[in-house]
Amino acid sequence: MALDLFKEKGVPVERQSFTWKDLVRRPYSKMDDDAFTRTRVILMNGIEADALRMKHIFARLSLELRPHLALVRRAEHHQQTLVNWLTPPDQKVIETTLGFEQLAIEVTASVAIHEPDPYLAQTYRFGMLEDFDHLYRYSALYDRLEGQDPNNITQSYTDIIPGRPTAVEHRHPLDDLRRPYDRKAADPLSKLHAMTITAAEFQTHDYYMTVGPTFADPVARQLYAEIASIEEQHVTQYGSLMDPGESLLEKWMLHEAMEVYNYSSCLAYETNPRIKEVWQRFVDYELGHLHYVMELFKTLEKRDPAEVLPRTLPEPIAFKEHREFVRKVLSQEVDMRSDGTEYVDKSRLPPGHRTLVYQSQLNSEGSPSETAAAGYKWRPGTELAAKAERMGSVLEGRRLQ
Secondary structure (H helix, E strand, O other), X not given: OOOXXXXXXXXXXXXXXXOXXXXXXXXXXXXXXXXXXXXXXXXXXXXXXXXXXXXXXHHHHOOOOHHHHHHHHHHXXXXXXXXXXXXXXXXXXXXHXXXXXXXXXXXXXXXXXXXXXXXXXXXXXXXXXXXXXXHHHHHHHHHHHHOOOOHHHHOOOOOOXXXXXXXXXXXXXXXXXXXXXXXXXXXXXXXXXXXXXXXXXXXXXXXXXXXXXXXXXXXXXXXXXXXXXXXXXXXXHHHOOOOOXXXXXXXXXXXXXXXXXXXXXXXXXXXXXXXXXHHHHHHHHHHHHHHHHHHHHHHHXXXXXXXXXXXXXXOOOOOOOOHHHHHHHHHHHOOEEEEOOEEEEHXXXXXXXXXXXXXXXXXXXXXXXXXXXXXXXXXXXXXXXXXXXXXHHHHHHHHHO
């Protein structure tokens, strides 16, 4: 039965407590747990990071809201700590990166499928094809650095083939802006979607900016720099889908509803019982945060939360493979480009278009994403399997001579 946001009040903020042992738990297994457990941990770490970022910014803008923001923010800091510390210590940075891109593909695909607004849905499909290509480029880097099969991490849920090439994803800033939804007319699900994907992409940007300089390999350092730039574009793109006319409290209340929605989605799909308990606990905590803000909304803005929030949560985000959907979008929309806020075929961009000029300058000394993937084609066992195949062919040829 769908969760009723108005009836289910969760755990009140004042009863939400933690201890250090509670915060630092046994992590998931990078090899034995389902790959989507990793993506859920990555997503919810990003959702909580976005909650903290938003609340700190709002506190700079509103003296009246500062004490309320501080109370909820501290609880969410500890929630993020618990979630983030579920990451296993033996998971290499490049392996976490593969998880980031798998998350971006599969969650954005689910959002695109269920998004009721055609323009917003196209925006999600547009960005999904770019994250799809990032997974391919980072898989090539994983082969280069570790000689490992990326499907050890992705567990074959997601294809590892080129998408819209990263080298042509670089756009002039004005071509990354999108038309915002109308806060008075948009389906509440559209608002939850926009907040979700913006939060996820913001975390991806910050992660790549943090870990990129830790690599010694020069191609790895350049590839993280290049894709981090695209992630900044994605944050610009998805963030611009939100109506700037929403008040701070309206945005805060929607964000808390979005957090409930995402934790509930994780709960619906989780297969690890230890981590499922975390998702259930934080559904209850986020319901407490939501009702705290709903009361502020009624008291300070004199408005009914039902003007903004859905009565019940929509269908959960689907943590599963979307292979056929992604392949269809790839075959039909790989040549899509953006011209201002609109999507057009690449043939519609004139030679002097600002994005083409911007791309040409950035790639004038080479493209790291092209260098990293030069000659790469995924196969089980990576280059070791290819060498074995070649050796087998040579031996077989000698035998027949």
